[in-house]
Structures are given as C-alpha cells and as structure tokens.
Amino acid sequence: MFRRRAHWVMILASLLLALVLRAVLSAQSLPTESSKSSEPFGIQVVDEATGRGVPLVELITTNEIRLVTDNAGWVAVDEPGLMGQKVFFTVQAHGYEFPADGFGSRGRALEVLPGKTVQLKIKRNNIARRLYRVTGQGQYHHSTRLGMPNPWRHPNLNAQVMGQDSTQAVVLGERILWTWGDTARVSYPLGNFATSGAWSKLPSHGGMDPSIGIDQTYIVDDGGFSKAMFKNDVGGTVIWMHGFFVLEENEGQLKGVTHYSVREGLGKEHRSGIAVFNEKTEQFEQVNQFPESTRLYPQGQTFRHTENGQPYIYFATPYPILRVPAKWDAVFDPTQYEAWTYLEEGASFDRSSPRLARNSQGKLDYAWRKDTDLVDAQRQRQLEQSGHLQTGEGWIQTTDIDRGRKITLHRGSVRWNDYLDCWVMIANEIYGEESNLGEVYFLTSKTIPGTWEKAKKIVSHDKYTFYNPVHHGFLDQADGQLIYFDGTYTKQFSATKVGTPRYDYNTIMYQLDLADERLRSIK
Known part of the structure; x- marks a missing residue:
C-alpha cells in the first residue's frame, strides 16, 4: 500500500515539475517542444x-x-x-x-x-x-x-545558378539565345567559366511580358547545372565571348557567331578567334584562331547597319567605331575588320608616341582603316592627359548635360529606335562621381558612327558597379517607346567591400520610357 501511494506521489510531483518548467520557459520566451515559429x-x-x-x-x-x-x-x-x-x-x-x-x-x-x-x-x-x-x-x-504569388516558373533557383556576369543575347528563329560569362554554382565556389546559356521565347511568340520577367530555360549539364558552352582544353583559364551576332552562312542558314577568348581572367590570353553556335549540341564550336598580332576583332555589343549599299556588322564599345562586312567569309578574316580612327593605317596605339593621321590643316583625319588600332574614349583620354591631343580635339566629346562636364563611357550598346527615329545608346561611365562603374547614361545620334555629344544619366549607384549594360532591342514595346536593358550589378571595381546578398554578381533589368519629359533635352 505504501509503495503504491509513493508511486502516485512521484507521478504527481513529476507532472507538477513539468508544469512549472513549462511556465518558466514560456515566461523567458524560450522555445518549448510544442511551440511553433510564428508567421513573418x-x-x-x-x-x-x-x-x-x-x-x-x-x-x-x-x-x-x-x-x-x-x-x-x-x-x-x-x-x-x-x-x-x-x-x-x-x-x-x-x-x-x-x-x-x-x-x-x-x-x-x-x-x-x-x-x-x-x-x-x-x-x-x-x-x-x-x-x-x-x-x-x-x-x-x-x-x-510570405506566401505571396509570383509570376515566374523558377522563382528562387534555376539551373543551380547563384550568380552570372554580363549578358550577350541574339534572336535565333522564334527564340532568344541568352549567354552570360562566369557563372557561380550552389554546391562549390568554382562554377562554370566557359560561358553559360539559356533559351526563352520572344514575347511575340508566347514569351513573357519583359516588364514581368524572362522565362528562361537553361542549357544544363547532366547534374542540372548551367552547362559550359565551350569546350576548354587549357587548364586554369576561362572562355569569354564578345560581339555576339546572327549571320547567314554561305548555305543560307542563320547562325549565331561570336568572338571567343581563352584567357587567364583579366590577364594573359592564350588564343582567340571566331566561334559558331551549334544548335544541335547547344555549344559553340571554335572555328578558327586569330594571329596574336590581330588588332581588330569582335567586341562589345553588335548591330547591323548598311552604308553605301554595303551591310556591316558594327560593334559598340560603346561607340560604334568597329565594323566588318556582313559576309560569312569576312567575319573569319581579321584583315576585313575596320576601325573608325585617327591613327595612321597599320598603327598600334602608343600613348607615349602615337602615330596620328592629320590633314593638311593639321586636323585629325578620321577614316575607316583596316589593321589599325581603335582609339576608344579611355585611350583618347590618355592621349589628352599625355598632351598629344588637346582637350576637345578628339572625335569623342560626350558631356553630361545636367552637370556640364565631360564623361568617359566604358561599355554599352547601340540600337535603332523607331519611336525616336534615331540611334540610341545605353552605356555606363567609368571614373564616375557616385560610383566608378555604376552610372548609366542615355544618348542619341542620327548617324553612324555618330557624334554622341549629349548624355543624360538614367541610373545611378552609390559606390557600386553596374557594368556592361545592354539594350535588348527585341524586347522593345510600343514601337520603341519602352526599351529594356540589363547590366551586371557587382561590388567589383567599386569602393564597396561587402556585396549585396543574393544580388551581387547578377544581372538586373531596367525599363526606360522614352516619352519621359526628362529625356527631351537630348532627343
């Protein structure tokens, strides 16, 4: 009898102790076995x-x-x-x-x-x-x-991609082929360094409204990660592509064509040349290799323009000062590329002793010249700083119209715009005040290569980079009134040491309404 009573006393004591502990834990806001995390x-x-x-x-x-x-x-x-x-x-x-x-x-x-x-x-x-x-x-x-609806098929992870750099895209048939540079993966710090790709439908052929998103289907490997679009046989190197365009081959079929560069990042280049996209294998094939001494080759973003009856592929860097005849055999021949330049024919760029072409009046003689180095905005700036050019003498004279100061543009794209009936440029500034590479400008020109004198800032970043912006003309809406461009948002080359979670080293899409009154001053 005593043992039975003691047994019940112990049970009651245990229950009482449990109740006391539960009350203490609850009072201290500590988790209990039955507590549930609250809604955010x-x-x-x-x-x-x-x-x-x-x-x-x-x-x-x-x-x-x-x-x-x-x-x-x-x-x-x-x-x-x-x-x-x-x-x-x-x-x-x-x-x-x-x-x-x-x-x-x-x-x-x-x-x-x-x-x-x-x-x-x-x-x-x-x-x-x-x-x-x-x-x-x-x-x-x-x-x-938060349990909110979202419009994307892959709202939080697509092809195991954590980050991607710099967009190049073309239209092949009824689809858009998107490509990016170095790509970070989920499972390991080293990702895909031989170009990534994805398909999406044109908005006119069942694709998403670009104001909502891009429903991309990645080209993936057997593990489901974004597949390398180039085969690389040189260890420790990356393969970058530039100047992506579509051209009709000799047999009449449209092909995606690009320049490739096998290199040690921003350092040594091992080889480069022209590659063609194979739609069956969904990879680029390195068709030829350019000599190391090659001065002119595809760069930047491309567009097509006809001059004097001859169609050309132009390469915007961001100024359209490089071109090649839009002929299949010509793009594989580095001697067919031309630079809009004031260097003497066959000259290399030499900051300390440039070979400048001048006319009888002593003015710079600009012309389309083969096998001659480009002089872009940064090189022109160097020649001005070294005293070989006087300020205002060079062809590139771009001014921020709001601040009344000369700016140096870094990278961008040029597209024809039906709404404004002129060429438009989206480009970012280098050596900017708010950020080194994060200020984005809008410019217009009636002609090619054009003058591009007035620039209006349309996007700003505080001590952060937004480089290689590109206007995707195939996404234009309302006869070109609404245009779309993206660029790479990254802490690289900036004064910021800690990247924005999830956003850093990824591309961000913007929309620009060309009817905006603030753009009137440069139309």
Missing part, C-alpha cells in the same frame, strides 16, 4: 509613382539587421525578439529616396506583428525603372516566405 511580418516597398514593388531596397534596423527587397519589393521579417515590437527600419536604395523625418533619418518605425503586412512608398530619382533581378538565386525569396 511583411513589408513591401513600392514606387510611389507606379505602385509597383521595387527590388534592391535595403531595410536596416538600429542593430544593423539588413534585409533587401526581392523582385516584388517584399521583405519577410521573422527575427526572434522583434515580434510584437515597434521597430525602426532605415530605407535606402540605389537611385531611390525615402523621405526624411525631422532628424534627417530616412525610415519608418513599424509595429512588427506576425502575419501582418505594411506598404512603404519610395520616390524614384532614376529615370529608368528597376524591374527585377534576372539571374541568380532567391529572386522571390521574401515573397515565397
């Missing part, structure tokens, strides 16, 4: 003018918790300890501005409640609208956490 609190940042969610906006707490909006402008807040609290979030974004309070703080104190959402409006200073991150992982990360 959602914040959406929208463009005050359009009501559309803005990607790449940072919301920062007073203890430096940093959340970055996804493609739909959402962040999901689920930080333990902040639920039920009034939390101040600083709001900041490249090219956008949140209003300041009386103390100059740009942000808002919000009551963080599980399952609730709030919307914040932000002013766009950029003329171009930031639409979405094209590549990488987690484009709709926060939207997914």
